[in-house]
Amino acid sequence: MTNKTARFALAGVTLLGLMSVAPSAAGAAKEGKESGIRAAYNGRTIQLSDGWDGARVCAQMAVGDVRCFDDDAAYRAAMNLPAANGGAIGTAGVYDCPPAWMCLWDNRAYTGRRLQWRDPGSFDLSRYDFRNRANSVANRKVQGGFALRDVDPLLPRTLFVGAGSAVRDLGAEPGNWNNKVDQVKT
Ligand SMILES: [Ca+2]
Numbered sequence: 001m002t003n004k005t006a007r008f009a010l011a012g013v014t015l016l017g018l019m020s021v022a023p024s025a026a027g028a029a030k031e032g033k034e035s036g037i038r039a040a041y042n043g044r045t046i047q048l049s050d051g052w053d054g055a056r057v058c059a060q061m062a063v064g065d066v067r068c069f070d071d072d073a074a075y076r077a078a079m080n081l082p083a084a085n086g087g088a089i090g091t092a093g094v095y096d097c098p099p100a101w102m103c104l105w106d107n108r109a110y111t112g113r114r115l116q117w118r119d120p121g122s123f124d125l126s127r128y129d130f131r132n133r134a135n136s137v138a139n140r141k142v143q144g145g146f147a148l149r150d151v152d153p154l155l156p157r158t159l160f161v162g163a164g165s166a167v168r169d170l171g172a173e174p175g176n177w178n179n180k181v182d183q184v185k186t
């Protein structure tokens with residue numbers, strides 16, 4: 001009996017030894033928990049939760065396919081979209097958000113970093129470095145809402161942005177939605 005116990009103890013030590021030389025498992029688990037969104041940006045991959053690295057527009061093209069661009073002009077060139085605002089330079093507006101897309105901006109009046117989606121889904125903005133940051137929003141779908149969720153209050157709340165509508169200043173919404181959105185449902 002004592003012999004068996006000793007052997008088990010030894011096996012336990014060996015197992016612990018193996019686990020200690022495999023730290024990648026713990027690392028992967030940590031990464032999975034924080035799970036920032038990976039995005040393609042100028043030929044490299046960036047982790048959006050660590051910051052946008054200078055990008056100004058990021059678009060979720062499909063599941064697992066997020067692409068970022070230096071600015072709206074670079075985005076439009078890459079997507080073969082016509083220039084926004086009739087090509088006027090230095091202007092920003094709600095129509096920077098392309099038809100059929102839903103967009104969030106970091107600043108009021110459709111300025112600052114822009115994050116956008118087209119397909120249905122639920123998205124956790126902390127994974128995009130966009131939690132508690134949105135100040136304006138547009139839903140350019142023909143039908144279907146764009147739900148903005150604030151989960152910080154004791155009673156989480158939802159702001160529904162209907163198809164074809166936009167909010168220039170989320171602070172003007174009842175309850176002040178400036179820099180409050182945590183999740184979106186497209
Ligand atoms: Ca902001």
Ligand SMILES: [Ca+2]
Pocket residue numbers: 132150151152179180181182
């Ligand atoms: Ca919030």
